[in-house]
Amino acid sequence: MRKHITGFSNPTVKYLRSLRDKKHRKRAGQFLVEGLRLLEDARASGRVPRTLVMAEGRAHPLLARLEADVMAAGGEIIETTPDILSKITGKENAQSVAGVFDEWDTSLAALDRASAPIWLAAQALRDPGNLGTMLRTCDAVGAGGLILIDDCADPFSAEAVRASMGAVFTVGLAQARWEAFLPWLRGGAGQLVAASLRDAVPYRGAAYAAPCFILVGNESQGLPEEYEAACDLRVTMPMRGRADSLNAAVAGAVLAYEVLAGLES
Amino acid sequence: MRKHITGFSNPTVKYLRSLRDKKHRKRAGQFLVEGLRLLEDARASGRVPRTLVMAEGRAHPLLARLEADVMAAGGEIIETTPDILSKITGKENAQSVAGVFDEWDTSLAALDRASAPIWLAAQALRDPGNLGTMLRTCDAVGAGGLILIDDCADPFSAEAVRASMGAVFTVGLAQARWEAFLPWLRGGAGQLVAASLRDAVPYRGAAYAAPCFILVGNESQGLPEEYEAACDLRVTMPMRGRADSLNAAVAGAVLAYEVLAGLES
Numbered sequence: 154m155r156k157h158i159t160g161f162s163n164p165t166v167k168y169l170r171s172l173r174d175k176k177h178r179k180r181a182g183q184f185l186v187e188g189l190r191l192l193e194d195a196r197a198s199g200r201v202p203r204t205l206v207m208a209e210g211r212a213h214p215l216l217a218r219l220e221a222d223v224m225a226a227g228g229e230i231i232e233t234t235p236d237i238l239s240k241i242t243g244k245e246n247a248q249s250v251a252g253v254f255d256e257w258d259t260s261l262a263a264l265d266r267a268s269a270p271i272w273l274a275a276q277a278l279r280d281p282g283n284l285g286t287m288l289r290t291c292d293a294v295g296a297g298g299l300i301l302i303d304d305c306a307d308p309f310s311a312e313a314v315r316a317s318m319g320a321v322f323t324v325g326l327a328q329a330r331w332e333a334f335l336p337w338l339r340g341g342a343g344q345l346v347a348a349s350l351r352d353a354v355p356y357r358g359a360a361y362a363a364p365c366f367i368l369v370g371n372e373s374q375g376l377p378e379e380y381e382a383a384c385d386l387r388v389t390m391p392m393r394g395r396a397d398s399l400n401a402a403v404a405g406a407v408l409a410y411e412v413l414a415g416l417e418s
Numbered sequence: 419m420r421k422h423i424t425g426f427s428n429p430t431v432k433y434l435r436s437l438r439d440k441k442h443r444k445r446a447g448q449f450l451v452e453g454l455r456l457l458e459d460a461r462a463s464g465r466v467p468r469t470l471v472m473a474e475g476r477a478h479p480l481l482a483r484l485e486a487d488v489m490a491a492g493g494e495i496i497e498t499t500p501d502i503l504s505k506i507t508g509k510e511n512a513q514s515v516a517g518v519f520d521e522w523d524t525s526l527a528a529l530d531r532a533s534a535p536i537w538l539a540a541q542a543l544r545d546p547g548n549l550g551t552m553l554r555t556c557d558a559v560g561a562g563g564l565i566l567i568d569d570c571a572d573p574f575s576a577e578a579v580r581a582s583m584g585a586v587f588t589v590g591l592a593q594a595r596w597e598a599f600l601p602w603l604r605g606g607a608g609q610l611v612a613a614s615l616r617d618a619v620p621y622r623g624a625a626y627a628a629p630c631f632i633l634v635g636n637e638s639q640g641l642p643e644e645y646e647a648a649c650d651l652r653v654t655m656p657m658r659g660r661a662d663s664l665n666a667a668v669a670g671a672v673l674a675y676e677v678l679a680g681l682e683s
Contacts, residue, residue: 197660282547286665295658316665323660357679391678393560395462395588400551400581403671406664410672413656414622 298325563590
């Protein structure tokens with residue numbers, strides 16, 4: 154179906170704009186992705202937007218293919234003015250296309266732990282940029298995906314999706330409380346590893362085993378002590394400076410590359 | 419000197435507010451830092467704000483010490499309302515204190531390359547969060563500091579300072595064009611290392627030598643080919659996924675930890 158929208162107060166415009174807000178995303182079960190590149194990443198991973206919103210008169214071979222896919226899937230194409238598109242995305246210079254996706258199943262049950270040797274997990278990760286960066290790191294190290302434990306930033310926010318560089322579409326993603334995560338983990342093979350200063354061995358050359366779940370904690374609090382205690386392995390990274398800390402996404406990535414090297418050696 | 423300000427249109431309020439903007443920061447040669455924790459990090463590194471702006475009636479032992487230092491250095495203390503403080507910092511819930519610092523010398527000449535075995539360098543790094551994260555990584559790995567090459571984000575922006583977790587005050591910082599950086603580098607000992615896919619050796623166990631300068635490129639373009647060609651060593655990190663890339667700050671950190679391990683083994 155094709156629609157042409159020229160009015161700022163059109164209810165569809167209001168709806169699309171509301172998806173910038175987490176509460177509305179959760180209620181609708183949908184999220185908005187801006188830019189042809191991310192939409193192409195999604196398409197390549199078999200995710201086709203429910204609705205495609207385009208600035209009038211834009212033409213691009215990739216866009217044409219995307220339009221065809223959306224139509225074939227029974228979706229909707231909306232053409233509108235650049236101003237309305239800017240209003241929807243909240244950016245002064247909006248890119249010429251955005252897509253609305255249905256959120257998907259992010260339960261632990263949807264993950265196949267045997268599908269990858271490494272998994273990342275983050276507890277109470279609050280920064281959507283860090284979250285997206287961790288998804289991107291998952292892609293780089295061949296990790297199965299990212300498990301978000303307790304109250305984390307929304308992986309479907311524009312900032313997280315952008316920072317993931319499309320990895321949100323290609324790597325696994327789950328959200329769970331710790332009370333659900335731990336029994337799930339212990340219901341199968343899996344080594345839980347935390348970066349820690351307590352009772353830890355050097356991260357370099359530690360005895361990592363697949364599937365290895367690398368757990369990082371909240372940006373300002375780190376991991377709760379009882380979460381660390383539940384880990385199979387606590388490793389420590391050199392801290393040569395004044396502050397005993399690294400950015401959470403950085404710590405996860407340094408560990409992930411070490412685990413990758415360890416498992417492959 | 420102590421001042422009490424209650425009017426939103428006070429010229430000092432306007433001036434402080436203007437420091438949120440890069441253009442005004444450059445003109446004034448000053449920047450604004452919010453929050454007692456960052457101000458404490460600065461103080462511990464011997465950097466005392468020129469002006470301290472506090473919400474009325476706040477008391478804290480650390481704040482008292484900071485006030486004394488500012489007064490001893492001939493600086494200014496401004497007391498004002500929480501609303502005005504929010505207006506200055508641009509945050510709805512401003513912390514109760516902010517400080518104005520003079521920017522310092524960020525020329526290459528101010529760096530002592532012999533003072534540390536590792537240095538980070540970033541070319542055309544646009545994201546202030548990435549920049550701050552790299553400063554923080556410098557602190558963690560004991561690097562001498564960060565060299566910003568070509569047009570990068572402003573290290574004195576509120577976002578960069580915050581992401582650095584205070585490391586902007588404690589590690590070295592320089593800004594230079596490539597045309598100035600390369601002769602400076604070649605004027606002394608120093609190995610220039612880039613993460614690259616061209617003509618590269620595995621990053622793991624490569625022949626790193628101190629002082630080792632780790633160079634990462636722009637977030638979307640990577641390094642220009644001629645910059646890579648000028649490096650002494652090009653190393654490649656495993657990329658197991660769909661996208662051949664990592665977040666710039668993450669790539670720098672993974673490499674920095676590998677270099678640290680290599681130099682210490």
